[in-house]
Amino acid sequence: MTGSAVVIxxxxGIGRALSDVLADEGQYDCVVRLSRSGAGDGRIDLEDETSIAAAAESLADAPALSLILVATGILHDGPTGPEKSMRDLDAAWLARNFAVNAIGPALVAKHFLPLMPKNGPATFAALSARVGSISDNRLGGWYGYRASKAALNMMIRNLAIEHKRKNDRAIIVGLHPGTVDTPLSEPFQGNVPAKQLFDPERAALQFLDVLDGLKPADSGHIFAWDGEEIAP
Structure with a gap:
């Protein structure tokens, strides 16, 4: 057993699958499940720093947090979805994208990274996206989602640089899970080849396989579901 794994x-879809796979594999002393719909100490809201701090505080006496996975994100909310052109830009929707996709995970790191081991292996990973790569952007559109994931990638880089001074064996990365059959991607699955649409359990297994193959030198980088590094 190697401490606690926390899934935020x-x-x-992906978070539940990650939690289940981690619990089934039995590698950790405990698997902590946190979500906005959770009750009591299991609740966390990435748009409310008070709840993030409270969730972290509730784990202060738990076995050391060896693995933290931030499996959250927003792409659409009912009829409001990713922008097709600049005519669709809306300040409130842009702010919501940044709040959930970039600021929330950064605040999780602020409160949870201090609970991770000061030496030895430790991993913090957040769901990123290939469309957050500036150099890979060929199609445009999806302004808020692209920009907020690019911001998340910069947050991950900054966190990795700072945290290395506290534990040079820690790994902090972003992971692109591919297109996963969840409510987040459901409206956009029409043109996805069947072999490239992953069920949540497969996505979770691929996610964890990539993490298993990483080394401290990989900290601060972004990786796809197949282990390929994604350019900034």
Whole structure:
């Protein structure tokens, strides 16, 4: 057993699958499931720093947090979805994208990274997206989602640089899970080849396989579901 694994966003498709796989594998002393719909100490809201701090505080006496997975994100909310052109830009929707996709995970790191081991292996990973790569952007559109994931990638880089001074064996990365059959991607699955649409359990297994193959030198980088590094 190697301490605690924490999954933030454990009520979502990928987060639930990650939690279940980790529990089944039995590698950790405990698997902590946190989500906005959770009750009591299991609740966390990435748009409310008070709840993030409270969730972290509730784990202060738990076995050391060896693995933290932030499996959260927003792409659409009912009829409001990713922008097709600049005519669709809306200040409130842009702010919501940044709040959930970039600021929330950064605040999780602020409160949870201090609970991770000061030496030895430790991993913090957040769901990123290939469309957050500036150099890979060929199609445009999806302004808020692209920009907020690019911001998340910069947050991950900054966190990795700072945290290395506290534990040079820690790994902090972003992971692109591919297109996963969840409510987040459902409206956009029409043109996805069947072999490239992953069920949540497969996505979770791929996610964890990539993490298993990483080394401290990989900290601060972004990786796809197949282990390929994604350019900034």
């Amino acid at each position: 966003g454990a009520s979502g």
